[in-house]
Amino acid sequence: MVSRVIPVEAFDLVIFGGTGDLAGRKILPALFRRYCAGQLPEGSRILGAARADLDRAGYADFARAAIREHAPGRHCEDGSLEAFLKRLDYVAVDACGESGWAALAGRLAGGDRVRAFYFSVGPGLFGDLAQRLRRHGLAGADSRIVVEKPFGHDLESARALNATLAAQFDEGQIYRIDHYLGKETVQNLMAVRFGNMLFEPLWNSQYVDHIQITVAETVGVGGRGEYYDRAGAMRDMMQNHLMQLLCLIAMEPPAKFEPDEVRDEKVKVIKALDPVAPHHIVRGQYEAREGDAEAHPSYREAVDDPRSTTESYVALKAHVSNWRWAGTPFYLRTGKRLVARSSVINVVFKDAPHSIFGAEAGRHANVLSIRLQPNEGITLRVTIKEPGPGGMRLVDVPLDMSFAEALGPEGEDPPDAYERLIMDGIRGNQTLFMRGDEVEAAWAWTDPIIAGWQARGEAPKPYDSGSTGPRDADLLMERDGRKWRGINP
Numbered sequence: 001m002v003s004r005v006i007p008v009e010a011f012d013l014v015i016f017g018g019t020g021d022l023a024g025r026k027i028l029p030a031l032f033r034r035y036c037a038g039q040l041p042e043g044s045r046i047l048g049a050a051r052a053d054l055d056r057a058g059y060a061d062f063a064r065a066a067i068r069e070h071a072p073g074r075h076c077e078d079g080s081l082e083a084f085l086k087r088l089d090y091v092a093v094d095a096c097g098e099s100g101w102a103a104l105a106g107r108l109a110g111g112d113r114v115r116a117f118y119f120s121v122g123p124g125l126f127g128d129l130a131q132r133l134r135r136h137g138l139a140g141a142d143s144r145i146v147v148e149k150p151f152g153h154d155l156e157s158a159r160a161l162n163a164t165l166a167a168q169f170d171e172g173q174i175y176r177i178d179h180y181l182g183k184e185t186v187q188n189l190m191a192v193r194f195g196n197m198l199f200e201p202l203w204n205s206q207y208v209d210h211i212q213i214t215v216a217e218t219v220g221v222g223g224r225g226e227y228y229d230r231a232g233a234m235r236d237m238m239q240n241h242l243m244q245l246l247c248l249i250a251m252e253p254p255a256k257f258e259p260d261e262v263r264d265e266k267v268k269v270i271k272a273l274d275p276v277a278p279h280h281i282v283r284g285q286y287e288a289r290e291g292d293a294e295a296h297p298s299y300r301e302a303v304d305d306p307r308s309t310t311e312s313y314v315a316l317k318a319h320v321s322n323w324r325w326a327g328t329p330f331y332l333r334t335g336k337r338l339v340a341r342s343s344v345i346n347v348v349f350k351d352a353p354h355s356i357f358g359a360e361a362g363r364h365a366n367v368l369s370i371r372l373q374p375n376e377g378i379t380l381r382v383t384i385k386e387p388g389p390g391g392m393r394l395v396d397v398p399l400d401m402s403f404a405e406a407l408g409p410e411g412e413d414p415p416d417a418y419e420r421l422i423m424d425g426i427r428g429n430q431t432l433f434m435r436g437d438e439v440e441a442a443w444a445w446t447d448p449i450i451a452g453w454q455a456r457g458e459a460p461k462p463y464d465s466g467s468t469g470p471r472d473a474d475l476l477m478e479r480d481g482r483k484w485r486g487i488n489p
């Protein structure tokens with residue numbers, strides 16, 4: 001099935017931080033793919049803006065190398081890459097000073113059109129950029145800003161950041177990225193829930209035993225050690241990505257698939273979360289891989305702090321205290337240097353209330369697994385009879401749907417989250433972006449958890465690189481008579 005490309009009018013996109021890691025790995029490759037899909041209309045202007053002293057040709061060289069590395073070209077012939085690069089321009093701009101702004105204004109002169117400013121710089125620069133955009137008359141009613149994570153370090157800093165941006169832009173012009181929301185499967189979660197009659201009647205504590213959300217990474221902190229050691233898994237992953245997945249799983253059906261309708265329902269979920277009891281949280285920190293400590297050093301070596309107590313893993317049991325979910329726990333876990341890269345949501349249904357086949361036939365709970373990566377898709381485990389003679393024995397088998405197989409043109413990857421989010425930003429659709437109050441509500445839930453660790457002086461539990469995480473995380477489940485699923489591919 002060939003995906004439908006919705007045309008957009010010519011637009012301007014300025015990428016502040018256009019020479020950075022994120023621009024090279026995600027933003028420019030995403031724009032190139034959209035170009036290949038016919039979604040960058042003639043006359044659109046894409047400008048990199050950063051500190052480096054580059055000219056147009058120098059920026060094209062940066063973009064060419066980045067796209068060749070991160071979007072190896074099977075979607076476009078090499079000639080198209082060169083045609084795409086001709087669309088790019090570059091201005092050296094200082095976010096904190098006055099240099100470059102007049103030149104930027106000159107490049108953007110003329111053209112009554114949507115103008116998007118992507119803030120792919122550290123959050124410390126958001127306020128400076130927002131002010132200068134206004135002061136130099138670059139942002140009008142049809143302008144929007146796209147801001148990257150992390151959005152704050154805690155509730156207080158998130159509030160301050162919201163206030164800084166709100167001083168220059170309306171909430172309707174602020175697009176806070178959580179790239180998890182741009183993933184195909186995450187939106188499919190809403191399609192599956194609200195486009196089918198099959199699931200929604202069962203989507204509550206009467207039928208759902210519990211829900212597991214796992215976001216496991218095989219990588220360590222890599223080059224992000226300095227940032228990560230100040231953040232940890234709770235701030236870097238749980239407060240945003242896992243929280244967003246929890247919201248989409250737990251929210252009530254919005255009346256319409258419209259930005260504020262969807263976000264209103266998500267905020268209600270976050271506000272319904274109970275505080276998490278200390279014995280319902282496990283923190284972990286990875287050790288070096290045995291026999292391979294050079295390639296896979298311990299967390300503490302990676303961040304160059306032998307006494308660091310920052311967690312690279314967190315697992316917790318959360319409760320959404322509302323009519324629908326009272327009594328159904330949500331188990332969330334995320335960590336680095338785990339056995340496999342896997343993001344999956346498992347909705348584990350209750351056992352059938354009575355087995356007509358007797359205890360010896362066996363019993364299996366239905367599980368709906370929503371895989372975000374790798375191999376995006378959905379699996380429903382259903383119980384059937386084991387084939388062959390010899391009585392009635394039950395087994396559970398997967399009804400499996402891989403999105404790539406079912407929907408993609410042969411050999412083609414589904415669009416990257418950044419492709420969708422950038423184009424939604426251009427179209428002015430905020431549904432998949434976080435609203436200010438949503439981010440603040442998530443911090444309001446997260447802050448006491450982190451404050452509790454600090455007050456108790458708790459150190460994270462060590463776990464082996466390449467494992468499924470600390471043993472205590474298994475115990476968190478086992479104490480409730482349950483077990484984690486889905487980290488192994």
Ligand code: NAD
Pocket residue numbers: 016017018019020021022023049050051052093094095096119120121122123125148149150
């Ligand atoms: P980076 O350090 O690689 O790049 C920073 C960019 O900002 C460079 O282009 C630099 O020239 C520009 N810059 C810095 N100071 C400037 C100034 N005073 N004026 C103008 N430009 C200036 O950073 P990155 O990894 O690309 O991250 C950018 C943002 O995206 C950060 O907020 C980061 O937290 C976020 N983010 C990054 C990733 C990632 O994978 N790299 C993932 C998620 C979020």
